[in-house]
Amino acid sequence: MNAPAVRISAAVKRYGDITAVNGLDLEVAPGTFLGLLGPNGAGKSTTMRMLTGQTRADSGEVEVLGCRLPAESRAARAMTGVVPQHDNLDEELTVRQNLEVFARFAQLPKERRGPAVDRALAATRLTDRARHTTEGLSGGMRRRLLLARGIINDPRLLLLDEPTVGLDPQVRQEMWDVIGDMRSAGTTVVMTTHYIEEAERLVDEVAVVFAGRVVTRGAPAALLREHAGEQAAEYEGTAARRAEVEALAARAGLPSRRTGLSVSVLRAETMPADLRDLLGTPDVLRRTTLEDVFVLLTGELFQ
Numbered sequence: 001m002n003a004p005a006v007r008i009s010a011a012v013k014r015y016g017d018i019t020a021v022n023g024l025d026l027e028v029a030p031g032t033f034l035g036l037l038g039p040n041g042a043g044k045s046t047t048m049r050m051l052t053g054q055t056r057a058d059s060g061e062v063e064v065l066g067c068r069l070p071a072e073s074r075a076a077r078a079m080t081g082v083v084p085q086h087d088n089l090d091e092e093l094t095v096r097q098n099l100e101v102f103a104r105f106a107q108l109p110k111e112r113r114g115p116a117v118d119r120a121l122a123a124t125r126l127t128d129r130a131r132h133t134t135e136g137l138s139g140g141m142r143r144r145l146l147l148a149r150g151i152i153n154d155p156r157l158l159l160l161d162e163p164t165v166g167l168d169p170q171v172r173q174e175m176w177d178v179i180g181d182m183r184s185a186g187t188t189v190v191m192t193t194h195y196i197e198e199a200e201r202l203v204d205e206v207a208v209v210f211a212g213r214v215v216t217r218g219a220p221a222a223l224l225r226e227h228a229g230e231q232a233a234e235y236e237g238t239a240a241r242r243a244e245v246e247a248l249a250a251r252a253g254l255p256s257r258r259t260g261l262s263v264s265v266l267r268a269e270t271m272p273a274d275l276r277d278l279l280g281t282p283d284v285l286r287r288t289t290l291e292d293v294f295v296l297l298t299g300e301l302f303q
């Protein structure tokens with residue numbers, strides 16, 4: 001059997017008094033596209049940094065493509081692509097030169113560098129920008145260039161930390177299209193993102209991280225089934241009305257969550273007739289989403 005692309009076991013990472021990662025376990029099978037979701041400060045970026053070798057776990061085990069970190073981090077790095085959350089492109093270089101520098105860093109033999117740069121440009125739809133300096137690129141193009149840089153070594157594992165953060169919806173969609181192509185090509189991808197709804201359409205599996213651990217894990221459809229059911233009924237109203245809806249749902253054993261000025265009662269397809277009568281016609285009846293699951297789980301844990 002193939003070794004897992006990622007294996008983290010009982011990892012702990014502390015920064016002074018803060019425990020950023022607290023006994024985290026995570027295994028990712030080759031070819032899987034995994035989304036790491038979690039509220040701010042949950043430990044996602046620290047987990048990513050442990051996988052890239054930028055941070056060393058205080059205890060526990062971290063393995064990437066069969067290489068134990070930190071001892072074999074050089075070998076792991078050669079097979080891994082990294083797209084960091086923060087833009088650190090070289091402003092003075094052209095798009096192509098930025099990639100050439102990375103092809104050298106990645107220790108590609110000289111004769112393979114040109115083709116690798118061409119392939120990365122094509123994969124991220126930047127070929128016609130190759131001669132432009134980085135300075136003049138739009139936010140979306142800069143993100144795609146960061147991605148191009150991350151795949152210069154044709155990695156078996158791609159680590160994406162918030163690849164679409166700060167981009168407007170149309171440009172995010174372009175980025176998702178490019179990332180979707182990587183997925184189709186069979187690359188293992190581990191990605192953190194706050195755009196849960198968008199991730200839901202792309203990922204094979206989701207791991208929800210909270211307080212430095214994975215609190216739930218599974219395919220989006222399975223997580224929906226397990227935690228939120230099929231339908232959400234939304235009831236709008238005053239704060240008192242919302243509190244009443246929550247209390248009635250809880251009494252019937254149905255989960256609920258706040259959605260702006262409404263309360264969404266989940267598993268609405270199983271709502272008993274007497275509760276349906278009490279609550280009246282919902283203002284909105286919709287399919288449940290991964291965001292419902294996320295808010296439900298992390299909200300419960302916050303309490």
Ligand SMILES: Nc1ncnc2c1ncn2[C@@H]1O[C@H](COP(=O)(O)OP(=O)(O)OP(=O)(O)O)[C@@H](O)[C@H]1O
Binds near residue numbers: 040042043
């Ligand atoms: N270098 C560091 N020094 C001190 N504390 C740190 C450092 N890196 C992370 N932390 C702390 O560790 C915790 C986890 O941070 P981390 O960045 O991993 O969370 P995250 O899930 O990526 O959050 P976000 O979604 O906001 O990026 C936070 O409390 C953070 O303040």
